Amino acid sequence: MRELLEGSQAVAEAVRLCKPGVISAYPITPQTHIVEELASMVAQGKLKSEFVNVESEHSAASVVLGSVATGVRSFTATSSQGLLLMAEVVFNISGMRLPVVMTCANRAISAPLNIWNDHQDAITVRDSGWIQMHAETIQEALDLHIQAYRIAEAPKIMLPVMVNMDGFILTHGLEVVDVPTQEQVDNFLPAYRPLYKLDVENPLTLGPLVGPEYYMEARFAIQETLKDVLGLIPLIQGEFQKGFGRPSGGLVEPYRIDGAEKVIVAMGSVCGTIKDVVDSLRAKGKKVGCLRVVTYRPFPAAEICRALKDVSRVAVLEKAVSLGSYSPLLSEIRSCFSGKKKSPVISGFVIGLGGRDISLDSIKEVFKRLGPKPVSEEFIDLKPELLVEKI
Numbered sequence: 001m002r003e004l005l006e007g008s009q010a011v012a013e014a015v016r017l018c019k020p021g022v023i024s025a026y027p028i029t030p031q032t033h034i035v036e037e038l039a040s041m042v043a044q045g046k047l048k049s050e051f052v053n054v055e056s057e058h059s060a061a062s063v064v065l066g067s068v069a070t071g072v073r074s075f076t077a078t079s080s081q082g083l084l085l086m087a088e089v090v091f092n093i094s095g096m097r098l099p100v101v102m103t104c105a106n107r108a109i110s111a112p113l114n115i116w117n118d119h120q121d122a123i124t125v126r127d128s129g130w131i132q133m134h135a136e137t138i139q140e141a142l143d144l145h146i147q148a149y150r151i152a153e154a155p156k157i158m159l160p161v162m163v164n165m166d167g168f169i170l171t172h173g174l175e176v177v178d179v180p181t182q183e184q185v186d187n188f189l190p191a192y193r194p195l196y197k198l199d200v201e202n203p204l205t206l207g208p209l210v211g212p213e214y215y216m217e218a219r220f221a222i223q224e225t226l227k228d229v230l231g232l233i234p235l236i237q238g239e240f241q242k243g244f245g246r247p248s249g250g251l252v253e254p255y256r257i258d259g260a261e262k263v264i265v266a267m268g269s270v271c272g273t274i275k276d277v278v279d280s281l282r283a284k285g286k287k288v289g290c291l292r293v294v295t296y297r298p299f300p301a302a303e304i305c306r307a308l309k310d311v312s313r314v315a316v317l318e319k320a321v322s323l324g325s326y327s328p329l330l331s332e333i334r335s336c337f338s339g340k341k342k343s344p345v346i347s348g349f350v351i352g353l354g355g356r357d358i359s360l361d362s363i364k365e366v367f368k369r370l371g372p373k374p375v376s377e378e379f380i381d382l383k384p385e386l387l388v389e390k391i
Contacts, residue, residue: 001181002176002177003176006173007165008171011103012038014146016041018189020073020075022050022064022073024054028080029115030168031104034077039051050067056085057086058086061090065089065093068093068100069198071197071198073192077103079104079106079107080108083121083124091129092207095129098158099158099159101149101152101163102163105165105170106164108355118352123322126328129159130162131226131229131295132162132295133163134164143244143249147237147240147249157225164268167355178246184243188239226298230298230300233249254291255271255291261287261313262286262287262311263288263313263344264278265291266293270352270358273359274363289311293329308344315367317366321353329348330348347378348378349379351381358381362381
């Protein structure tokens with residue numbers, strides 16, 4: 001059924017169709033509408049789930065850790081400072097191999113306080129062991145939540161998934177979306193049958209204290225499992241396309257890369273703007289393209305190398321910065337080509353921090369700046385007159 005929905009409503013519909021038994025979250029802009037909608041569904045009897053109100057994001061993450069540990073499919077959502085507050089539990093959830101699904105409505109990190117979009121929140125917990133996927137559209141945000149449970153709960157995976165969607169741009173934007181039927185989702189997503197759970201009849205300890213003789217093996221196991229995820233995601237994407245009639249998700253999405261000399265690599269909703277510029281420049285004979293990274297963790301290095309192998313110049317455009325170093329996505333894409341005989345000239349650009357508008361002209365400027373020598377940490381649309389003196 002096709003409906004005009006706010007992004008948050010679309011995500012709530014996807015979660016409802018996945019039938020979580022426990023939902024817990026603390027409201028924070030711009031995530032709030034998602035859990036408001038889910039709370040309303042529970043109150044009206046549209047969703048049979050326990051909605052647990054808590055006093056903080058740390059508690060929300062703790063609740064879903066506990067509920068999944070007892071064998072119940074669960075959901076939470078957060079943003080920005082909320083994600084940082086629950087960071088301790090975020091690491092615990094993956095370390096205990098618990099398949100929680102969480103929405104992160106991406107938002108800038110304080111200080112200064114800012115409620116608008118960039119990717120610094122999700123990037124900050126990139127090494128927590130969670131699978132991370134970034135939606136470009138509201139439709140894809142809906143679709144990725146349904147796929148996320150399949151990925152997380154796969155018996156050989158059992159790791160949590162964070163579905164990222166750009167705050168306000170996607171959470172509060174309106175889009176006509178295809179909402180699947182319950183039968184479609186039930187056919188794609190079976191009931192959760194955990195391999196292990198807390199049970200008084202069969203006592204089990206999760207997350208115990210371990211010494212140096214065991215800890216490294218536990219982390220190694222997660223690392224190896226994430227390699228398996230790289231093979232699983234395309235399979236689940238294929239099943240999703242077959243069952244729902246549209247492609248969605250995956251590892252990377254090349255856009256008009258064949259024959260391209262210059263390509264911008266990016267994540268999230270900005271890719272829609274990049275694609276518009278690519279179409280405009282292609283119509284003028286320019287050989288340009290876009291590579292969208294859908295799955296950020298595990299990092300699809302082989303797929304990125306394969307997509308960019310014939311490109312001469314690459315711009316990595318990201319809404320995050322690793323202060324004191326190169327930006328995260330830039331560093332990782334450069335590492336993809338380490339030791340390779342042939343590598344494109346890879347430059348890095350930071351854009352849209354704190355929700356600053358990203359215009360068509362901004363994207364055109366990035367293409368213009370791609371020269372024969374690489375650049376790093378160039379900020380696009382910076383306002384020199386607003387810069388404060390160094391302390």
